[in-house]
Amino acid sequence: MKKVEIYTTQWCPYCDAAKSLLQKKGVDYEEVDADDADTRMAMVQRAHGRRTVPQIFVGETHVGGYDDMAALERRGQLDPLLQD
Structure with a gap:
């Protein structure tokens, strides 16, 4: 799997x-x-x-925030993105 980085703050749902x-x-x-x-x-x-959190990166790809990642998941595009 590719490296996943997520920028967060403490009180962010x-x-x-x-x-x-x-x-x-x-x-x-x-x-x-x-x-x-x-x-x-x-x-x-x-x-x-x-400027908003979270900001999510999969490898060098900027996914965006939670809504963006959830949309990729619904479309079946998140798993392929996570693979090496």
Whole structure:
């Protein structure tokens, strides 16, 4: 599986939903705390200006937020994206 990174904050229900979906699929992920200002700025640059959390990356692909990842799952496109 490709490396999955998810930028999150502590009190974000969409972050929790994204992590829950990945856990249900058995996907390991690296959680990055976006509460830190420098980390948040790096996330915004990497996510093409998107400031909301979560921001999810699969390998080098920017998936977007939870709604974006859930839409990929509904269309059957998330599993292929996760594969090497």
